[in-house]
Amino acid sequence: MQNPEINIINTEILSDNWYTLNKVTYSIVKKDGTTETQSREAYDRGNGAVILLYNKVSGTVILTRQFRLPTFINGNTTGMLIEACAGLLDNDNPEECIKRETEEETGYKISKVEKIFEAYMSPGSVTEILHFFIAEYSSEMKINDGGGLEDEGENIEVLELPFEEALQMIGNGKIMDAKTIMLLQHLRLKNII
Structure with a gap:
């Protein structure tokens, strides 16, 4: 599978207490060529x-x-x-x-x-x-x-x-x-x- 095309639509901070929890909404072009909007949560605590x-x-x-x-x-x-x-x-x-x-x-x-x-x-x-x-x-x-x-x-x-x-x-x-x-x-x- 080739690298999909990703476009970040919105990033919402859900929590910024100890580290940061973001809700990210993005569009992704799937392998069949259609575009789908998805939302995922990502926890950012640094490297x-x-x-x-x-x-x-x-x-x-x-x-x-x-x-x-x-x-x-x-x-x-x-x-x-x-x-x-x-x-x-x-x-x-x-x-x-x-x-x-x-x-x-x-x-x-x-x-x-x-x-x-x-x-x-x-x-x-x-x-x-x-x-x-x-x-x-x-x-x-x-x-x-x-x-x-x-x-x-x-x-x-x-x-x-x-x-x-x-x-x-x-x-x-x-x-x-x-x-x-x-x-x-x-x-x-x-x-x-």
């Missing part, structure tokens, strides 16, 4: 970056655990989610963002990161592109306890787990975060650790 820290010598990875309200609402009885360190770009470039977030959330100060890919995480409803990174860490890079920023309401637990255990946690449902699963699988597929 983000995520990183998985790994240590080849010890065979470990650094993950975080924190409360995520949407998962609680959708059946996660504790609301706690184990994830790779991530954050919104906040007008930074992706590499600077992820270095900042790594220090804030995990307490590790890293200087060298490797970007591996970009992905839309929920393209049916969210505009966000996520930039994926990996980086090696060592105990010498630990400069504080991490845990996130109190003024942002973050209460993050830092976890250092054996890589094999983290992989098993995907299968047993203890890790259910898509970005984290993608990064762990990347390390396995590329035989990095």
Whole structure:
């Protein structure tokens, strides 16, 4: 199918509280040549970056655990989610963002990161592109306890787990975060650790 012709007719802000929820009305020329008007809602929270820290010598990875309200609402009885360190770009470039977030959330100060890919995480409803990174860490890079920023309401637990255990946690449902699963699988597929 060729790229369809799209014409934005109207954008209405439904909510501008935490992030922005828009209702967009547009026309689309379908493959049979007819034009159809559609309306969809799109949630704009900005773009983000995520990183998985790994240590080849010890065979470990650094993950975080924190409360995520949407998962609680959708059946996660504790609301706690184990994830790779991530954050919104906040007008930074992706590499600077992820270095900042790594220090804030995990307490590790890293200087060298490797970007591996970009992905839309929920393209049916969210505009966000996520930039994926990996980086090696060592105990010498630990400069504080991490845990996130109190003024942002973050209460993050830092976890250092054996890589094999983290992989098993995907299968047993203890890790259910898509970005984290993608990064762990990347390390396995590329035989990095």
